[in-house]
Amino acid sequence: MPSYRVTLAIGALAPGVAPDAVLPAAARLVAELAVVEAQDVRLLRGVPCAVVRYEAGEDELAVAVARHAVDGLAGTVEVRSDRVTRRDGARWTPIA
Structure with a gap:
């Protein structure tokens, strides 16, 4: 089954929400x-991102x-932006 990941660029948190949540x-x-x-947290171009990798049958x-x-x-x-990518061999291909 193909592997995908969603990368979520995180902006402001609601009051009372801890960053680690x-x-x-x-x-x-x-x-x-x-x-x-x-699952992972990354800093991309100075923006914190939550990255979740998962299985799905199709795009x-x-x-x-x-x-x-x-x-x-x-x-x-x-969520300032989100991006879905699919694992194709050694590459992550963006899904439109």
């Missing part, structure tokens, strides 16, 4: 629809999983 919440939302393979499902995570985080954190 964002990644587990994103992974939990992804896990509602897919098998989570890994459309992978995008739906990412949408579910973004929508689920809406009340707790500003």
Whole structure:
């Protein structure tokens, strides 16, 4: 089964939300629809990002999983942008 990842650029947090709660919440939302393979926090161009890697049968499902995570985080954190990529050999290919 193909491996995908969603990279969420994180902005402002809602009052009372701890920064270390964002990644587990994103992974939990992804896990509602897919098998989570890994989760990580990265700093990309100075912006903190939550990255969740997961399995999905096809690109459309992978995008739906990412949408579910973004929508689920809406009340707790500003998601400035999101990007879905698919593992193709040694590369991560963006999904349009």
